[in-house]
Amino acid sequence: xxxxxxxxxxxxxxxxxxxxxxYCERDDRVLFKDLNFDLSSGQIVRLxxxxxxxxxxxxxxxLGLSASYEGALYWxxxxxxxxxxxxxxxxxxxxxxxxxxxNLTPEENLxxxxxxxxxxxxxxxxxxxxxxxxxxxxxxxxxxxxxxRVALARLFLxxxxxxxxxxxxxxxxxxxxxxxxxxxLEQVIVNxxxxxxxxxxxxxHDLSVPVxxxxxxxxxxxxx
Amino acid sequence: xxxxxxxxxxxxxxxAFRSRGDLLNxxxxxxxxxxxxxLAVSPDPLFLGQIAPGVxxxxxxxxxxxxxxxxxxxxxxxxxxxxxxxxxxxxxxxVIVKVLVHWLVAGLPxxxxxxxxxxxxxxxxxxFAPLMATLLLATPILSLLGAIGAGLTVGLRKGGMLMPLxxxxxxxxxxxxxxxxxxxxxxxxxxxxxxxFLGAYLALTLVVAPVATASALRISIAR
Numbered sequence: 001x002x003x004x005x006x007x008x009x010x011x012x013x014x015x016x017x018x019x020x021x022x023y024c025e026r027d028d029r030v031l032f033k034d035l036n037f038d039l040s041s042g043q044i045v046r047l048x049x050x051x052x053x054x055x056x057x058x059x060x061x062x063l064g065l066s067a068s069y070e071g072a073l074y075w076x077x078x079x080x081x082x083x084x085x086x087x088x089x090x091x092x093x094x095x096x097x098x099x100x101x102x103n104l105t106p107e108e109n110l111x112x113x114x115x116x117x118x119x120x121x122x123x124x125x126x127x128x129x130x131x132x133x134x135x136x137x138x139x140x141x142x143x144x145x146x147x148x149r150v151a152l153a154r155l156f157l158x159x160x161x162x163x164x165x166x167x168x169x170x171x172x173x174x175x176x177x178x179x180x181x182x183x184x185l186e187q188v189i190v191n192x193x194x195x196x197x198x199x200x201x202x203x204x205h206d207l208s209v210p211v212x213x214x215x216x217x218x219x220x221x222x223x224x
Numbered sequence: 225x226x227x228x229x230x231x232x233x234x235x236x237x238x239x240a241f242r243s244r245g246d247l248l249n250x251x252x253x254x255x256x257x258x259x260x261x262x263l264a265v266s267p268d269p270l271f272l273g274q275i276a277p278g279v280x281x282x283x284x285x286x287x288x289x290x291x292x293x294x295x296x297x298x299x300x301x302x303x304x305x306x307x308x309x310x311x312x313x314x315x316x317x318x319v320i321v322k323v324l325v326h327w328l329v330a331g332l333p334x335x336x337x338x339x340x341x342x343x344x345x346x347x348x349x350x351x352f353a354p355l356m357a358t359l360l361l362a363t364p365i366l367s368l369l370g371a372i373g374a375g376l377t378v379g380l381r382k383g384g385m386l387m388p389l390x391x392x393x394x395x396x397x398x399x400x401x402x403x404x405x406x407x408x409x410x411x412x413x414x415x416x417x418x419x420x421f422l423g424a425y426l427a428l429t430l431v432v433a434p435v436a437t438a439s440a441l442r443i444s445i446a447r
């Protein structure tokens with residue numbers, strides 16, 4: 001897959017997230033080595049590669065959940081270890097396991113993960129993901145796709161006025177989402193980038209907008 | 225900062241009360257231990273009164289061990305734990321909130337039904353006050369220490385037997401001092417010294433255990 005760059009990337013702006021010389025191995029297999037990238041606001045970045053190429057590993061390294069790597073990470077040009085509080089304040093992560101509790105209602109699920117927003121905001125976000133009318137039902141009655149939508153409602157709560165999260169890290173956000181929902185979700189992601197956010201995602205779905213791709217995999221040496 | 229911890233507290237309390245079965249299991253276990261002893265050992269009230277402090281405390285300790293699995297397991301399995309570790313607030317605070325909830329729903333009820341068990345086992349009247357006092361003071365220790373074990377084993381698929389092995393040695397001082405405090409109360413002696421030890425142990429675990437648990441969780445989640 002060729003490398004694509006967002007045409008409107010502002011080269012003068014300082015990078016938000018930098019990686020220098022990242023190296024990671026798993027079970028004696030080198031997943032990637034000497035991986036360098038600069039990600040700035042306004043970009044949509046896709047981690048791509050075949051299964052087992054290390055997309056999830058790289059994501060967990062970026063999140064700070066995994067320490068089994070070498071190299072350096074910088075957030076706002078500050079060493080990640082020092083900038084951890086700022087980084088996590090700016091971070092919205094939706095993982096493969098979305099952390100939606102089946103014994104809570106969608107509203108209660110969002111209330112703890114987004115503590116700074118009002119009930120009205122939560123109802124508004126749930127409406128945006130097509131869950132109005134389900135706010136007060138226990139989540140275990142909802143379908144798999146609807147449960148994922150509960151987590152995705154957090155995207156709508158992360159805007160500047162509400163939670164103010166500029167960095168989105170999304171692991172396979174389109175899983176179990178219907179066609180219409182996928183289009184909506186894409187739009188939300190594009191809007192976030194246009195408003196100066198940074199989106200890092202993995203997906204096997206082809207996005208209709210140009211994205212920057214970080215290619216992982218043994219055949220093509222980690223390249224950018 | 226306060227907001228997100230309050231929200232987490234509210235969520236965990238809600239979850240605890242929505243799954244009442246999990247909540248009642250340790251209490252039922254506690255009750256069963258106490259009610260089976262007279263049948264198996266001897267119905268003689270005098271003899272039962274002598275072993276009551278030990279029986280009740282062993283029961284409380286094992287009941288707490290049973291309930292520790294609830295602490296992080298389900299959050300680990302559905303990805304909520306990752307979200308909690310990614311909160312900007314120190315993991316330490318998250319651990320304290322979760323341990324507090326665990327104590328409120330699993331430790332505190334033990335202290336409140338213990339007098340009933342004391343009656344069932346014919347505990348002499350001098351033992352009730354120290355029984356309540358030791359349970360109130362020492363069940364937080366059990367929750368705090370248990371959290372370290374739960375944090376270390378949360379990522380293991382077959383961690384069932386490992387956690388008690390890790391935690392029981394740390395529980396032994398609690399067991400010894402708490403049950404002998406009740407014995408002392410039964411005999412009409414002062415149990416201030418025992419309570420002072422338990423208080424000191426609580427202070428120590430309060431400082432050390434949340435830090436240790438936070439590191440344990442970070443190791444578990446890093447795989």
